[in-house]
Every structure is written in structure tokens, then in C-alpha cells.
Amino acid sequence: MTETEDREDPAGGGTFDRRMLEALVCPQTHAPLAYDAERQELISKAAHLAYPIRGGIPVMLIDEARHLD
Amino acid sequence: MTETEDREDPAGGGTFDRRMLEALVCPQTHAPLAYDAERQELISKAAHLAYPIRGGIPVMLIDEARHLD
DSSP states (O other), rough: GGGGOOOOOTSSSTTTHHHHHHTTOOOOTBBBBBBEETEEEETTTTEEEEEEEEEETTTTOOOEEEEEO | GGGGGOOOOTOOTHHHHHHHHTTBBOOOOBBBBBEEEEEEEEEETTTTTTEOOOEEEEEEEEEEEEGOO
């Protein structure tokens, strides 16, 4: 389970980074994104799009996104 | 939710998001970035630049970055 990642416990390292991911949204749907570490993509489930992180730079362009099945 | 797919430390909440931030680098220096939640900026200390997150979209362009003192 992943509930512990949602905590705001100030002693629980990771809150900072959680808010970083939560601050990002899909340019098309404005829904929150999920991070795929293996593929280095930011996933918009609502839009069925995966935005690439190329060389450490997130590319938040619909035209550059991969369509998910 | 799919976060569990990316976690390597089942006891360490926040690992998922931590690695997300760690995956991002400054386009100029390729050094890691820090996240300023209040200003909604990604900070490159090495380059003295702050990249804006506008409406949830990170803008990783040197020309758009704010110069830090």
C-alpha cells in the first residue's frame, strides 16, 4: 500500500518531493500526473498520454507525448 | 494507483516522488534541481536560475528562468 506517501508528517522525509509532483499537471487535461521512473515519463491517465523526461528535462508538450493504449 | 511499481523501499514513504525530483536537471548545468513550493519554481543553485512552474507546467527554458542573486 502507498498511503504513507500521502502523509504530511513533517518528520517524514519526502513530503517536499510529493508536493513537487503534485504541483505538476497534464497540459491537456490539467489533471495530476504520475511518474514512471523506469520509462522516465510523466503519465496522464485521463488523457492517455505519457510526457517524456529527456535527459532530465520534462517535455510537457502534447505533440511530444506518447499515446497510451 | 500505480506508485508501488516504482518504489524500491517499501518502508520509505516518499521514495517515489523523491526520485521524480531527482530525475530532473537544470538544462544549463545538468545539475539537480530543488523545488520551491511557495514560488512554484525549480531552482538550479549552480546556475543561479529559477525555472517557473506555470499553471502546473514546468517551463525548463533558460530564457524563461528567473536569475537568482
